[in-house]
Amino acid sequence: MYNLQQRANNVFSFAITVGGVVLAVIAIISAITGYESANHRLLKVDAANLKVVTRRYGPDDTDYRSSKSEFARLSFDIDADFTPVFNWNTKQIFVTVVAEYEKKNFGRNHVVLWDKIITSKDKAHLKLRNVRNKYAMIDISQQWNLMLITDFSYENANLTLLWDITPYVGVLQSGQSNIGAKLVLPSASIKK
Structure with missing residues (x-):
């Protein structure tokens, strides 16, 4: 048997x-x-805190091997409520702020400036003021002023709030804010 x-x-x-x-x-x-949509009311850039700085190390302490690398430093406000997104199958929400701009040689560029992981419904309402970029906003050429002098279409960038919902079981789902913020990078004469 x-x-x-x-x-x-x-x-x-x-x-x-x-x-x-x-x-x-x-x-x-x-x-x-599915998931309900998030209530995103505001993503605003403080133009007074927008600077282009020249140094070797970025805000994330990455060595860019040139003391002439130019980084855009900025601060922004976020007002977004992700409470409706949480349900019985939501494990976490990964939120990012992405800057997007166009360049002739490389097409559309996306640079992640800031991110946060939300793990509970209690912490799902983001109302943040004067948030500094966590990661370096640097172009592949490592110079913003060169872009501004050669082609004025490069100076405009759009900030967008993106999120990815990680469920306990199932397929990842993502979303994007339709309320973005535009920023204009200052020229090299304004940099500090």
């Missing part, structure tokens, strides 16, 4: 199959119901 090892294997296989079916049902329900 059956020995103890075969019986244990059958019980274990049945338990794994039932667990997999339950997780698949949860993933399907989450995909069908």
Whole structure:
């Protein structure tokens, strides 16, 4: 007949199959119901705190190997409520602020300036003032003033609030704010 090892294997296989079916049902329900949208009211750049600085190390202490590397330093305000996004299957929300600009040789560029992980519904309402960029806003040429002198279309950048919802079970979902902020990088004569 059956020995103890075969019986244990059958019980274990049945338990794994039932667990997999339950997780698949949860993933399907989450995909069908989806998530509510976040209430994002404000993403505003403080133009008075927008500077281009020249130094070797960025705000994230990365060595860019040239003391002439130019970084854009800025501060911005965020008012976004991610409370409606949290439901029974939300593990965390990864929020980022991205600067986007165009350049002839490299097309559209995206630079992540700031990020935050929200793990609970209690901390889901972001009302932040004068947030400094956490990561370096640096162009691949490492010079903003060169871009500004050669082509004035490069000086404009758009800030956008993006988020990724990580569920306990199921597919990652993402969203984007339709309320962005525009910024104009100052010329080299204004840099400090």
